[in-house]
Amino acid sequence: MSVNRDVTVLQEARVSFCGNTAVLLDAEGPLTLATQERIWRLSDTARQWEGVVDTQPGMNSLLVVVDPKTADLEALAARLGETWPAVPSGRIEGRLLEVGVVYGGEGGQDLPEVAAFHKCTPADVAKLHAAPEYTIFAPGVTAGFGYLFGMDPRLFTPRRQVPVMRALGGGVSIAGIQSNLGKPYVEGSAKAAPTGWYMIGRAPDVPSPFDFDKTPPNLVSLGDRIRFRVDRVEA
Template sequence: MNSGVMELAAPRVTPCGSAALLLDAEGPLALATQQRIWSLSDAVRGWDGVVDLQPGMNSLLVVINPLTADAEAMAARLLAAWSRAEPRHGTGRLLEVGVVYGGEGGGDLPAVAAHHGVEIDTIVAMHAAGEYVVFAPSVMPGFGYLFGLDPRLFTPRRPVPVMREAGGIVSIGGAQANLGGPRRSDRPTASPTGWHVIGRAPEVPEPFDLGRDPPNLLELGDRIRFRVERVIR
């Protein structure tokens, strides 16, 4: 599973500069482990010196006050809390979105198929067969990082980021899948990414809207399914 992805034998906490610690969990990416990450995040939120928390894929970023927090003591406390963390479950909501694979919007699809030495249709079928769980917040307010990509679709990220247009991006990066929110006039039209964009979801709903309460459409633990709308070869 997840060949080529870093996997630790034991959990570890490393500094991320002077204002953050990163806990990396042991073992492969798995729902049970991630559910413990979410509960650890809840438990740590109230600690003195902790200013913010962000679950990652198999990891937890703990942002600390660099003036008042003792990073080394906090690291030890974090490891101890991890060993006791119990799983926390999501709400079980399911979102289904239609995807146009390939074409101008999914320009990296042929390269991904070539990388795996299979037909475009095979990539599309494997991608759309999965049920994806929102595992961690993404780089921006949005749907978050998704777990559930068929391990056979593992595709290394690009050596150098490229610019890709925003708007319903359906992409693969390493062992992960991602869905981007709709294009909006008040946001940049393109962003740099090391991921491979294989399609677009033209009717994707807004994942994060300040006018909504709560602003996020999905929570950690909620699920997404992709429906094949069309394949442009």
């Protein structure tokens, strides 16, 4: 499935203060690849400004962290809002990573529940989930991976109202219109954690997303793409 580009990218954005050390820009409008690409470009630009120590792109948003001793927070907020309309759009070509997935079974125990919600079979869910090419939109909770955009809207599944405990380690999950890929299990770390997402599969051979011995250390970066491959569907 291709990402819809027939959208209007609104020029207005909301800028707010986060304490005395950060400014948050929220882009108005729906979540689209065109808007997110502009967020990434603005992040690269703002990172070069005097007094800025870090930038963190989010979904339709950008957090700019500053050194309060050297940065004028109000001036920076104004500059951020003034710069946004001039940020160019255009495709940022990223790398492509293919990931084999075992849908259902151990580690994908929520697949039957998702299939029942959509009134289809587990195999249908796996096919729909693996069909599109996903783009990494924003950093995730795991260093080196991020939140994925591009899922078929027919798989929209509301997040759980009450989190459940699920095993960690190469999990493939969905919630809302997003998908996620978990890092491999690391010996000695927690084996399970609460989540509002639905675990529909596991990627047994998912590479480590972050390795200091490699250059760059991130397996994938913002704008890179992931394609899932259905290795098999288990009951």
